[in-house]
Amino acid sequence: MEKVFSMNAGDGDSSYAQNSSFLQKNVLLKAKPSLEESIRSWETTFECDTLCIADLGCSSGPNTLFVTQIITSEIGEKYAHKGIRVPEFQILYNDLPSTDFNALFKLLLAAPPAERSYLVAGVPGSFHNRLFPSRSLHFIHSSNSLHWLSRVPPEIEDKNSKCWNKGRIFISEKGPPEVGDAYFAQYQKDFNMFLRARAKEVVEGGRMFLVFGSRPSADKRQYTWASFSWEDLGFAIKDLVSQGIIEEERLDSFNLPAYQVSEDELRSEVHKEGSFTIVGLEIIIGSSSMDKYDDNEKGKLFSKQMRAVLESLISYHFGEKVVDAIFNRYAEIFTANIIQNEEYMKQATRIAVTLERNDST
Numbered sequence: 001m002e003k004v005f006s007m008n009a010g011d012g013d014s015s016y017a018q019n020s021s022f023l024q025k026n027v028l029l030k031a032k033p034s035l036e037e038s039i040r041s042w043e044t045t046f047e048c049d050t051l052c053i054a055d056l057g058c059s060s061g062p063n064t065l066f067v068t069q070i071i072t073s074e075i076g077e078k079y080a081h082k083g084i085r086v087p088e089f090q091i092l093y094n095d096l097p098s099t100d101f102n103a104l105f106k107l108l109l110a111a112p113p114a115e116r117s118y119l120v121a122g123v124p125g126s127f128h129n130r131l132f133p134s135r136s137l138h139f140i141h142s143s144n145s146l147h148w149l150s151r152v153p154p155e156i157e158d159k160n161s162k163c164w165n166k167g168r169i170f171i172s173e174k175g176p177p178e179v180g181d182a183y184f185a186q187y188q189k190d191f192n193m194f195l196r197a198r199a200k201e202v203v204e205g206g207r208m209f210l211v212f213g214s215r216p217s218a219d220k221r222q223y224t225w226a227s228f229s230w231e232d233l234g235f236a237i238k239d240l241v242s243q244g245i246i247e248e249e250r251l252d253s254f255n256l257p258a259y260q261v262s263e264d265e266l267r268s269e270v271h272k273e274g275s276f277t278i279v280g281l282e283i284i285i286g287s288s289s290m291d292k293y294d295d296n297e298k299g300k301l302f303s304k305q306m307r308a309v310l311e312s313l314i315s316y317h318f319g320e321k322v323v324d325a326i327f328n329r330y331a332e333i334f335t336a337n338i339i340q341n342e343e344y345m346k347q348a349t350r351i352a353v354t355l356e357r358n359d360s361t
Ligand SMILES: C[S@@+](CC[C@H](N)C(=O)[O-])C[C@H]1O[C@@H](n2cnc3c(N)ncnc32)[C@H](O)[C@@H]1O
Pocket: 005, 006, 007, 020, 024, 025, 028, 056, 057, 058, 059, 060, 063, 064, 094, 095, 096, 099, 125, 126, 127, 128, 142, 143, 144, 145, 146, 148, 149, 150, 309
């Protein structure tokens, strides 16, 4: 993941910047009231010259700018309201090293310096590890990112394991139940590392606002919007296997490194690690509507959005030459299953959670 994964770079037709206004921006719009509340309800006001804010898994595109503006204006208003001098904002943008940080900085710095109320820096690396100096951060934001794992659980690609996920690329209602358990075990390791790293970096009383894909049911295998639509992607790859374009072994050794946690699982992991307290949690339901498009356009649109996110992984594993064929077939399958896909999209859930750093004494 750390070496390969990145959203499509630049601002061209296939970039994440051009293909994140539909699914991910919709999540940000729905999470905005919770983000604002997370800042308004924050009792601690740090009287410091510089307030350090990090955006983890920031990627590159207008969504990043949108979030920075909400955070800086909410915190600024809060200080002004209390009659305290507004500190300088240092925004630290984190993502994996292959991210197009240059495109992000061009976008962020497009406005003249006098109109910018913050200073920026990039911090490449995995949020599953340490990224920032000890006790240096006051506020952390992360959107549409924390469902990504550091790796695929190895046992699901092991032919001799009960968890072998043959012919599939993610947890499925029709696959072995052990696959969901293996993904959850990997999530527990990763999220614990995430919390332990942030516990060192966030000052006492500092907050994190995190929004990520989740699942409403305790049953790890029950279809969600993500697992159903990713199963369609698996079917697209399988079709190319049956046409002899992709080797079967390539499909059997490919799985998506993500996990959609349930609310109970999340609460239990935060409680177990112990450095943070959940001070707010909202379940955001539903995804963007595609009503204005016909069924073929819906398939193409959705496939393009997915490609902007997954192309780096697909291309690395299956080779650049088959990427067009996979995503073209995916668009057709998505359209063929449009009724179920739209139903799952309506029921899609994300968790928006606010965590506060406990006293470390
Ligand atoms: C869908 S994008 C979200 C971008 C932006 N926050 C938004 O809401 O539009 C997910 C981002 O998470 C990043 N990501 C995934 N795993 C990560 C990790 N371990 N450390 C840092 N970033 C990671 C990806 O590289 C990607 O840029």
